[in-house]
Amino acid sequence: MDKIFVLGAGAMAESFIKGVSQDPDFAVDHIYVINRHRPERLVELQRVYGVTPASSMEEARGANVIVLTVKPYDVRAALRELLPYLDGQIIISFAAGIPISFMEEITERRAHVIRTMPNVPVAVLEGAIAMAVGESVDAKSVDVAKRLLEKLGIVVELAEELMDAATAFSGSGPGFVSYFLEAMEDAAVGLGFSAEMARQLLIQTVVGTAKVLEEWGLSPAELKARVTSPNGTTHAGLTVLADRGMGEAIAHALVEAKRRSKEMGEQFTKES
Structure with a gap:
């Protein structure tokens, strides 16, 4: 792969760059990054990772892959600006809720569109990334996209009609998990633990549980059954x-998060 063109320089763009920079076979200075605002971010990304700040959208012309990390409401304008320079590139979109058909229409099908839904843990390269591909995307392009995205975590290819559900489940999942963990931490403090001690025990409990599920190949229901003795402490808490x-x-x-994901997609793709 010769060149990657990244639109946007926020947290998701940095996660992508951080992941790809781990690949010794890829020259990081072949990642070109452009950002409408905060030019200091381009300087920072160049300093930390060695990427190349792009001077204009025209530099997308020679890219193999274009990575779209702009906000959903900016997708239309960004793709319209890219249009003159598209000629068969792979577009990997991180924009939540924006359907492939919309992006194909704006780009006049001059590119191969792949829609993804990453979650926050991509920042530490432990993300869960849902991926749906357009009809024009061939197997080679899918492999290229997967190779890049797998630097950020696990990649699951699914039908596009499941993308709103993926947004709700794995995209919003870290927020839901954190809500539960926040309640656990607060309750632990109420039981007499210091906040620092509660946090330490909480994080290791979560990390360890996830590792057991993965390494033992158990479902959550199976692990729950293993740690629950009749009339024991876990049974008492689970009953509550x-x-x-x-x-x-x-x-x-x-269900509500899925509904909102679909609603946002419709809102941001509606012509103003």
Whole structure:
């Protein structure tokens, strides 16, 4: 791969650059980055990772891959500005809620569009990335995109109709998990732990649990059963969570987040 052109210089762009920079086979100075605002960010990214600040959108002309990390409401304008320089590049979009058909229409199908939904842990290269591909995207282009995205975490290819659900589940998931962990931490402090001690135990409990699930190949239900003795402490606590409707609340949260994802996509693709 000769050249990657990145639109945007925010947290998601930096996560992508950080991940790709781990690949010894790729020259980081072949990543060109452009940003409408805050030119100091380009200087910072160049200093930290060795990327090349782009002088204009025209530099997308020679890129193999264009990475779209702008906000959803900026996608239309960004793609229109890119249009004169498109000639078969792969476009990897990180814009939440924006459908492939919309991006293909704006780009007049001059590029191969791949839609993704990464989550916050991509910042530490432990993300979960949902990926859907347009009809024009060939297997080679999919492989190129996966190779890049896998530097940020795991990649799951799915049908585009599941992307709003993926936004709710893995995209918003860190927020939902953090809400539960916040409640756990506050309750631990209420039981007498210091905030620092509670945080330390909490983080390791989460990390360790995730590692057990992964390495032992268990489902959450199977691990829950293994650690729950009849009339034991875990059973007592789980009974309270079930009685308070925690499972139902989580299901409703995901449904609402999915609805909002679809709504935002429709809002940002509507011609103003």
